[in-house]
Amino acid sequence: MAESKVASSFNGVVGSFRYLDSLLAAIEQLRQAGYRELQALSPVPHHAIEEAIEKPPSPVRYFTLAGCLLGAVTGLTLTIATSLYYPLITGGKPIVSIPPFLVIVFELTILLGGLLTLGGMLFNARLPKVNIGPAYNPRFSEDQFGLWVRCEQKDHETVVTMLRNAGAEEIVPAGQG
Amino acid sequence: MSSGHVETQQPVHPAHPSMVTGRTFADVNRDVVRTLQFPGNLYFGWMSFVALTLAGGIFAWFMQIYYGMGMSGKRNPQMWAMYITTFVFWIGIGHAGTLISAILYLFRAKWRTSIYRSAEAMTIFAVMTAGLFPMIHLGRMWLPYWLIPYPNQRYLWPAFRSPLLWDVFAISTYFTISAVFFYVGLVPDIAALRDCATGLKRRIYAALALGWQGTDRQWRHYKAAYVFLAALATPLVISVHSVVSWDFAQSVVAGWHSTIFAPYFVAGAIHSGLAMVITLLIPLRRIYRLDAYITQQHLENLAKLIILTGLIVGYAYAVETYIAWYSNNVPEWQRFTYQVTGEYAIPFWIMILFNSLVPLLFFVKRIRTSTPWLLAIAILINIGMWMERFVIIVTGLAHEYDPYSWGPYYPRWVDISITLGSFAWFFLWFLLFIRFLPVISIVEVKEELPPPMRRQNGGE
Numbered sequence: 001m002a003e004s005k006v007a008s009s010f011n012g013v014v015g016s017f018r019y020l021d022s023l024l025a026a027i028e029q030l031r032q033a034g035y036r037e038l039q040a041l042s043p044v045p046h047h048a049i050e051e052a053i054e055k056p057p058s059p060v061r062y063f064t065l066a067g068c069l070l071g072a073v074t075g076l077t078l079t080i081a082t083s084l085y086y087p088l089i090t091g092g093k094p095i096v097s098i099p100p101f102l103v104i105v106f107e108l109t110i111l112l113g114g115l116l117t118l119g120g121m122l123f124n125a126r127l128p129k130v131n132i133g134p135a136y137n138p139r140f141s142e143d144q145f146g147l148w149v150r151c152e153q154k155d156h157e158t159v160v161t162m163l164r165n166a167g168a169e170e171i172v173p174a175g176q177g
Numbered sequence: 178m179s180s181g182h183v184e185t186q187q188p189v190h191p192a193h194p195s196m197v198t199g200r201t202f203a204d205v206n207r208d209v210v211r212t213l214q215f216p217g218n219l220y221f222g223w224m225s226f227v228a229l230t231l232a233g234g235i236f237a238w239f240m241q242i243y244y245g246m247g248m249s250g251k252r253n254p255q256m257w258a259m260y261i262t263t264f265v266f267w268i269g270i271g272h273a274g275t276l277i278s279a280i281l282y283l284f285r286a287k288w289r290t291s292i293y294r295s296a297e298a299m300t301i302f303a304v305m306t307a308g309l310f311p312m313i314h315l316g317r318m319w320l321p322y323w324l325i326p327y328p329n330q331r332y333l334w335p336a337f338r339s340p341l342l343w344d345v346f347a348i349s350t351y352f353t354i355s356a357v358f359f360y361v362g363l364v365p366d367i368a369a370l371r372d373c374a375t376g377l378k379r380r381i382y383a384a385l386a387l388g389w390q391g392t393d394r395q396w397r398h399y400k401a402a403y404v405f406l407a408a409l410a411t412p413l414v415i416s417v418h419s420v421v422s423w424d425f426a427q428s429v430v431a432g433w434h435s436t437i438f439a440p441y442f443v444a445g446a447i448h449s450g451l452a453m454v455i456t457l458l459i460p461l462r463r464i465y466r467l468d469a470y471i472t473q474q475h476l477e478n479l480a481k482l483i484i485l486t487g488l489i490v491g492y493a494y495a496v497e498t499y500i501a502w503y504s505n506n507v508p509e510w511q512r513f514t515y516q517v518t519g520e521y522a523i524p525f526w527i528m529i530l531f532n533s534l535v536p537l538l539f540f541v542k543r544i545r546t547s548t549p550w551l552l553a554i555a556i557l558i559n560i561g562m563w564m565e566r567f568v569i570i571v572t573g574l575a576h577e578y579d580p581y582s583w584g585p586y587y588p589r590w591v592d593i594s595i596t597l598g599s600f601a602w603f604f605l606w607f608l609l610f611i612r613f614l615p616v617i618s619i620v621e622v623k624e625e626l627p628p629p630m631r632r633q634n635g636g637e
Contacts, residue, residue, distance in 0.1 A: 039393060041390055042391050042393070049393055058401035086333050108350075111346075114358075133390075
């Protein structure tokens with residue numbers, strides 16, 4: 001394969017797997033051998049991959065919470081402050097009428113919560129990405145699994161052997177996973 | 178090959194067998210990409226028909242803008258008439274899409290996977306259609322930005338106590354969140370399209386896919402975001418039609434001023450939306466030969482949901498009648514008898530028949546598993562639900578408290594053309610959607626399939 005053309009910006013290798021269990025085996029063996037910086041590429045999310053890689057839970061939930069709180073505060077401020085700013089009694093109702101304002105508060109809670117969830121996902125997943133890297137195989141969005149392993153140039157051979165033993169079919173050096 | 182991980186491995190097959198069977202991951206990609214091939218004459222025939230109808234609607238709108246609102250049939254006291262009827266109808270259509278994409282997702286109803294994408298697209302386009310109507314309905318349609326909450330030159334802000342302003346917030350939030358949810362779900366699928374496209378198409382898909390690679394980091398944040406968006410969209414969808422119903426219920430008009438309006442409208446919205454989903458899915462499945470993905474079981478499940486919403490709607494009709502009588506409120510009862518026996522008796526009885534009685538046929542398994550019956554009943558429900566909004570709005574306004582302000586509404590060609598044009602506008606977007614985007618979620622269908630395993634593939 002392209003193993004001979006090791007790029008100068010070498011920082012790891014990517015192996016392609018046809019089977020999910022081969023990928024899981026590779027992840028486990030590499031982790032046992034001390035390679036902690038792994039990145040799996042898969043056509044579908046799978047909890048077995050997540051468990052094998054063991055990453056902390058996604059912090060997107062804090063973005064959602066922050067967005068919802070921000071939305072609620074914005075809604076309350078907008079409705080209460082503007083009503084107090086120009087206190088015009090309509091229909092004999094109090095200037096600050098909380099029940100109708102809650103509709104606005106609710107909608108803004110959802111709106112900002114949703115937008116910050118999107119922002120949190122993009123920020124944490126480092127998207128959008130302009131370059132998808134030469135090691136990306138189009139079949140990773142179809143039916144193949146990939147595993148990017150960060151390693152030194154000197155460990156290159158060891159990692160390639162381990163990937164191959166686990167069942168990788170194609171192994172290429174990677175600039176960026 | 179040493180792989181000692183098998184003991185600790187979680188069961189990879191989902192608890193319920195997938196409704197899509199006998200397909201591999203690669204098959205799913207191929208089958209969905211196949212739907213994006215250059216379409217045949219049927220597609221262009223429909224597109225021309227839709228474009229012509231839309232042109233008629235645009236022409237009618239132009240006439241209304243140029244010569245004034247008198248071109249439509251709107252006369253005092255019927256200032257809401259057909260435009261708000263159609264607005265409420267389209268907002269309602271959107272609700273089933275969110276039910277299928279968000280609520281069923283939270284309930285882990287796995288059967289939604291192969292139909293949710295088209296249902297969600299329907300939501301977006303229905304809200305886009307509905308959003309036109311407040312503008313069409315404005316006398317001075319060049320001032321729609323007055324809807325945006327900002328102060329006038331005396332620093333007077335819009336009345337946040339007004340249900341019409343709640344509506345602005347609800348609809349714009351609904352559109353934004355639905356669009357975000359739709360797009361987030363599409364990103365990995367667009368990446369799959371990017372990976373098998375060439376040339377300009379590839380560059381467009383690549384830009385839309387945001388450089389998605391399907392790394393475990395991306396999936397982790399994606400899944401988290403997706404579940405939160407679903408959780409946010411769920412109360413939102415309930416709130417949107419409740420707010421729309423409060424446009425009516427917060428007024429003192431007899432027949433509108435009713436506490437049952439919010440749940441009644443939400444159930445009606447989902448009722449009409451599910452019917453629209455069936456109306457769209459049956460031809461879609463037929464034309465693209467997607468029977469392996471959109472199975473009879475999917476349609477049957479939708480039909481069962483329609484039984485539920487149909488019963489709620491029927492219950493709401495019964496409660497309205499009962500309250501009109503039991504309240505001993507003269508205007509209320511008069512309006513009710515007017516509704517049942519007056520000028521709009523035919524739409525009223527169509528509404529009762531099509532929305533609450535015809536769907537009961539779905540109790541018969543032979544009917545809910547037969548495609549022609551499903552399509553026929555779904556179309557009847559669509560008609561019935563449009564009539565429901567028409568009856569609520571027009572009879573409510575036709576028969577308010579003072580007899581001197583009574584007045585019926587008769588649509589003119591402008592109202593009718595604009596309403597037909599709105600259907601064309603909706604179908605135009607839907608046709609563009611099925612031409613350029615995957616109608617079935619590649620990722621979610623694959624998630625339901627058993628992943629390729631070395632150990633279990635031995636027998637094949």
